Amino acid sequence: MSTSWIVLGVIAVIAFFLFATYNRLVALRQRVDQSFADIDVQLKLRHDLIPNLVETVKGYASHERGTLEEVIKARNAAMGAQGPGQVAAAEQQLTGALGRLIALAEAYPDLKANANFQQLQTELSDIENKIAAARRFFNNAVSEYNTGIQQLPAALFAGALGFHPKQFFDLGESRAQVEAAPTVKF
Template identity: 55%
Template sequence: MIGIGFIALVFVGLVVVVLAWVAGAYNGLVRLRNQLENAWAQIDVQLKRRHDLIPNLVETVKGYATHERETLEKVIQARNMAVSAKTVGDRAEAENVLTGALKSLFAVAEAYPDLKANSEFMRLQEELTSTENKVAFARQFYNDTVMTYNTHIEVFPTNFIATMFNFGRREFFEVKAEDERDAPAVKF
């Protein structure tokens, strides 16, 4: 009699321990997922800010650099593409193109001393450069979080919890800038 009671007690104890672990692991995953959502929101804020700054920049540059219609149009086109992109992958692609277009715009601006001295242009350049950095840093944090999250849902034994409650893998926000994509050709 005592034996059965004891076994029942041990069994109940085990169930409680397992349940507590499941709850802990589940909460951990939820916390990570929320952190992930927040990290993504931060990238989003910066990308939106960049989209908002570009029309101002284009207006300012137009007044000085009248011969650079092509470059300006490319920037606007890239911006509109980025605004309308839907998935994470598409978005990353479009933002890359936009980064490249902006780079060439700032390179063109080097040839116009009046433009470079314009205080509004200087302000916009600092804001855009910093926004670019902010996108990069927010992306960096997002990818770190994705990495931790993906590791968590794949390793034993949390992977059981992940499949049980439908925690899916997340995509990285990859950036391969044009000059990064073509590996530098080294010749001797």
């Protein structure tokens, strides 16, 4: 009789451990999903700001049509991207196009002095800083999640329960360019 209680106790401890580990992994996965949603919110703000910026520049530099169209094309691609990898690649292209758009201000003193353009540039700089912070939070959450599913004993059953490694929000080669906050000159 006492052997069956011991076996039952061991099974109860193992079951408790499995439930606790599963719940921990679910919480980590939720944190990753929530932090990616935070990035998405900041990117949406950025995407909403771009048409105003383009329209302001268009009034002063209408013959710079190629640059303006490139920004709009990159924005549309970024809005349609799905998942961390695609979003990172699309945002990398958008950042480059925005950099060229902002550089136009140097060639057009009237545009550079325009209060609306200055305000939009300041908002863009603020959003870029928030995106960088959200990206760091996301990558931290992914790191904790990936570590959680790879550590023993969770590694023994994490894959079978649907817990697979997540991809970091990696900027690739242009990391240094994007991590530098945009310069706002008046």
